[in-house]
Amino acid sequence: MKKIYVIDTNVLLHDPLAIFSFEENEVVVPSVVLEEIDSKKRLADEIGRNARYVSRELDRLREIGRLHDGVALENGGLLKVEMNHRRFVRVQELFGEMTNDNRILAVALNYHQEEQEKAEPRPVILVSKDVLVRVKADVLGIDAEDYLSDRTVSPSDQYTGYLTLHVHPSVIDEFYTYRFLGIPSLHLNVRLQPNEFVILRDELGTSKSALLKVSQDGQRLEPLHMSNDPVWGITARNAQQRMALELLLNDDIPLVTLAGRAGTGKTLLTLAAGLLKTEDEHKYKKLLIARPVVPMGKDIGYLPGEKEEKLRPWMQPIYDNLEYLFDTKKAGDLDKILMGLGSIQVEALTYIRGRSIPGQFIIIDEAQNLSRHEVKTIVSRVGEHSKIVLLGDPEQIDHPYLDAQSNGLTYLIEQFKGEAISGHITLEKGERSRLAQLAAEKL
Numbered sequence: 001m002k003k004i005y006v007i008d009t010n011v012l013l014h015d016p017l018a019i020f021s022f023e024e025n026e027v028v029v030p031s032v033v034l035e036e037i038d039s040k041k042r043l044a045d046e047i048g049r050n051a052r053y054v055s056r057e058l059d060r061l062r063e064i065g066r067l068h069d070g071v072a073l074e075n076g077g078l079l080k081v082e083m084n085h086r087r088f089v090r091v092q093e094l095f096g097e098m099t100n101d102n103r104i105l106a107v108a109l110n111y112h113q114e115e116q117e118k119a120e121p122r123p124v125i126l127v128s129k130d131v132l133v134r135v136k137a138d139v140l141g142i143d144a145e146d147y148l149s150d151r152t153v154s155p156s157d158q159y160t161g162y163l164t165l166h167v168h169p170s171v172i173d174e175f176y177t178y179r180f181l182g183i184p185s186l187h188l189n190v191r192l193q194p195n196e197f198v199i200l201r202d203e204l205g206t207s208k209s210a211l212l213k214v215s216q217d218g219q220r221l222e223p224l225h226m227s228n229d230p231v232w233g234i235t236a237r238n239a240q241q242r243m244a245l246e247l248l249l250n251d252d253i254p255l256v257t258l259a260g261r262a263g264t265g266k267t268l269l270t271l272a273a274g275l276l277k278t279e280d281e282h283k284y285k286k287l288l289i290a291r292p293v294v295p296m297g298k299d300i301g302y303l304p305g306e307k308e309e310k311l312r313p314w315m316q317p318i319y320d321n322l323e324y325l326f327d328t329k330k331a332g333d334l335d336k337i338l339m340g341l342g343s344i345q346v347e348a349l350t351y352i353r354g355r356s357i358p359g360q361f362i363i364i365d366e367a368q369n370l371s372r373h374e375v376k377t378i379v380s381r382v383g384e385h386s387k388i389v390l391l392g393d394p395e396q397i398d399h400p401y402l403d404a405q406s407n408g409l410t411y412l413i414e415q416f417k418g419e420a421i422s423g424h425i426t427l428e429k430g431e432r433s434r435l436a437q438l439a440a441e442k443l
Contacts, residue, residue, distance in 0.1 A: 004025065004028060005026070007127050008128035011129055012051075026079075027073075030104050031083050032103040101132075108126040109140050159424060162239075181212070217420065231276050234269060241265055248269065248270060254422075255379070259409065260427030261428075262396070265432075266392075275287065278344070284387065292374075359386055360383075361387050365392070368402075
């Protein structure tokens with residue numbers, strides 16, 4: 001049986017193509033949603049871009065037919081801009097004020113009541129990314145759902161970049177003898193991805209083990225190429241950090257993603273690798289470090305001073321790590337060092353749009369606050385002979401329309417996990433301090 005989906009504004013502002021995601025069902029856009037989209041279209045951020053995109057898409061469909069009568073979609077569904085189902089009595093009895101959210105609820109409720117009077121009523125479902133709107137819908141007896149079409153796999157199934165295999169000790173001995181293992185000969189029941197790491201452990205229970213990496217062609221298990229020597233004074237403290245440095249220091253892997261809780265060393269390791277590659281090895285002309293001013297594209301003009309002064313509060317976590325790496329003792333020492341080097345640039349992502357970035361080591365911090373489109377925009381800026389590293393904690397998201405399964409970092413990790421030019425590691429063990437690790441686990 002076909003269904004009726006009533007769409008909240010936040011769904012369209014999150015995914016402007018959402019109206020095409022409901023298969024052969026009827027999609028209803030309440031008139032108040034058009035008003036809210038119109039109020040957002042002049043914004044300079046991602047929400048404004050999506051509002052303008054939705055407006056253009058509705059205008060295109062308007063040329064096919066009258067939207068308030070319903071326009072057939074290419075997927076077999078029907079899109080309707082609803083102008084009539086605005087009776088507010090029942091919603092007002094429960095929730096009082098006629099807010100935009102309550103007006104959307106009223107449309108869904110009126111549709112639901114109208115369908116219940118039919119011999120074969122169609123299910124009416126309100127789709128919203130606002131939890132409280134869905135709670136209100138439950139109070140009114142309306143089915144409500146989150147918008148899930150853009151979600152990746154569940155957190156428990158997300159790609160971590162490594163796995164542990166328990167094998168016969170003879171397999172570990174073979175690796176140490178020949179310095180490689182052919183993956184087909186292992187007859188594994190799991191598929192290994194290019195640049196994925198494998199920890200081999202003795203299935204008989206001894207301490208014998210080995211740390212290997214899948215070759216870029218996905219056919220062999222090879223030893224790690226990078227030694228465990230300190231990188232700008234930073235030494236890997238656990239297996240995942242060593243895997244991360246292996247990816248960060250490999251010039252043949254231009255895209256690296258690191259995920260993990262606060263204190264796992266994502267930013268510090270990446271900055272150390274970037275400084276080594278730019279200042280010592282001169283592999284890249286510049287080290288570009290950026291993080292989103294949440295929400296991305298938000299005007300930072302309300303802070304006093306020039307651009308550098310405005311950026312400082314947003315970029316302070318980056319400067320804290322740089323002060324540690326440069327071992328500065330006094331206030332202002334880091335600024336003098338950065339000014340003298342000239343090859344280290346700290347920016348807000350607001351200023352990266354529209355650029356082409358060749359020959360640089362690019363670090364994008366807090367990438368979990370980026371949408372799919374923003375990640376695409378940033379990664380597609382990367383020019384020849386550049387390397388980009390995206391860092392983030394999918395459990396700490398400040399963006400109102402993103403979560404652990406729909407953010408751009410998680411999406412990028414899943415989309416690129418089978419590509420030879422990319423690598424990923426999820427860092428799990430906190431190394432900042434015992435207190436920081438306990439806080440990440442318990443709070």
